[in-house]
Amino acid sequence: ETGVTQSPTHLIKTRGQQVTLRCSSQSGHNTVSWYQQALGQGPQFIFQYYREEENGRGNFPPRFSGLQFPNYSSELNVNALELDDSALYLCATLRGAEPTDTQYFGPGTRLTVL
Amino acid sequence: DAKTTQPNSMESNEEEPVHLPCNHSTISGTDYIHWYRQLPSQGPEYVIHGLTSNVNNRMASLAIAEDRKSSTLILHRATLRDAAVYYCILRPHSGGYQKVTFGIGTKLQVIP
Numbered sequence: 097e098t099g100v101t102q103s104p105t106h107l108i109k110t111r112g113q114q115v116t117l118r119c120s121s122q123s124g125h126n127t128v129s130w131y132q133q134a135l136g137q138g139p140q141f142i143f144q145y146y147r148e149e150e151n152g153r154g155n156f157p158p159r160f161s162g163l164q165f166p167n168y169s170s171e172l173n174v175n176a177l178e179l180d181d182s183a184l185y186l187c188a189t190l191r192g193a194e195p196t197d198t199q200y201f202g203p204g205t206r207l208t209v210l
Numbered sequence: 211d212a213k214t215t216q217p218n219s220m221e222s223n224e225e226e227p228v229h230l231p232c233n234h235s236t237i238s239g240t241d242y243i244h245w246y247r248q249l250p251s252q253g254p255e256y257v258i259h260g261l262t263s264n265v266n267n268r269m270a271s272l273a274i275a276e277d278r279k280s281s282t283l284i285l286h287r288a289t290l291r292d293a294a295v296y297y298c299i300l301r302p303h304s305g306g307y308q309k310v311t312f313g314i315g316t317k318l319q320v321i322p
Contacts, residue, residue: 098255129307138297138312139254152308186253188307195242195303201253 098122098200100189106206114175117205119187121168127190128170129199130162134183145170146193174207182209214298219317222288230283230316232298237278240303245272245283247294248315254297257283293320 099122109115121128127146131139141154145164159175168189174181184206188199215233222228234243242261246254258265258272260281265272271284285292297315301307 098253100253127306131312136314138314140312141308141310144306144308146306152306154308188253190307193304193306195240195301196259198244198256198259199246199254199307201246201255203251203253 098202100187100200100202102185102187102202102205104205105203106208108208108210109177110210111177111179113177113209114173115177115207117172117174117185117187117207119170119172119189119202121170121189122191122200125189125191125200126168127193128164128168129188129190130170130172131186131188132156132181132183133186133204139186142172177209179209182207213311214300214313216296216298216313216316218314219319221319221321222285223321224290225287228285228288228292228318230285230296230298230318231280232282233280234298234300235279237300238302239278241300242303243272243274243278243281244299244301245270246297246299246312247292248297249291249294257296259301288318288320290320290322293318 101120129144130142133139144152163171184204188201244259245257248254260272273282295315
């Protein structure tokens with residue numbers, strides 16, 4: 097158990113809809129990253145938030161957006177869903193920005209787009 | 211961004227040691243080597259990390275080549291619970307995880 101929780105655990109949406117995924121941070125972890133993991137692939141970095149500001153983004157379009165709240169919990173929003181958005185979405189929290197700091201991953205949200 | 215190369219899959223017998231290799235020939239001098247593993251239906255979990263020296267913790271050992279172009283994760287006695295996908299990644303000294311690339315990892319099968 098990492099202390100990081102995600103909700104919902106899984107959901108089904110149709111193409112063109114919008115979705116919001118949620119992540120609770122482990123206590124004291126002010127940085128959160130979101131990843132997309134397609135079946136059989138490794139996690140792909142979407143973006144990172146530090147103290148409510150986005151401070152890093154991977155190769156994902158603007159319809160992927162996020163928020164981080166004062167308690168360091170976070171949301172991932174995806175607009176205009178496409179079939180290829182079907183994946184496991186992971187959030188990971190970090191206590192700090194040192195290269196020795198390790199990420200604590202949540203169990204993920206399985207999104208299916210029909 | 212520095213990349214890593216790992217075998218797609220490996221097998222091990224239960225209670226035998228397992229050596230999981232990772233090549234990272236483009237590693238920079240300040241990149242840390244981190245290993246994570248992902249058990250079925252779970253998010254990845256941290257295993258171990260190192261910079262230059264070999265490292266041991268309760269889960270595993272990490273052997274880093276002298277030129278740092280490769281490393282090996284060592285599980286001293288594989289158990290069925292160790293069946294997972296193992297990821298070797300390079301964490302830059304600065305810039306967070308946006309410069310980190312997870313490959314497809316090595317799927318470890320442990321045979322009873």
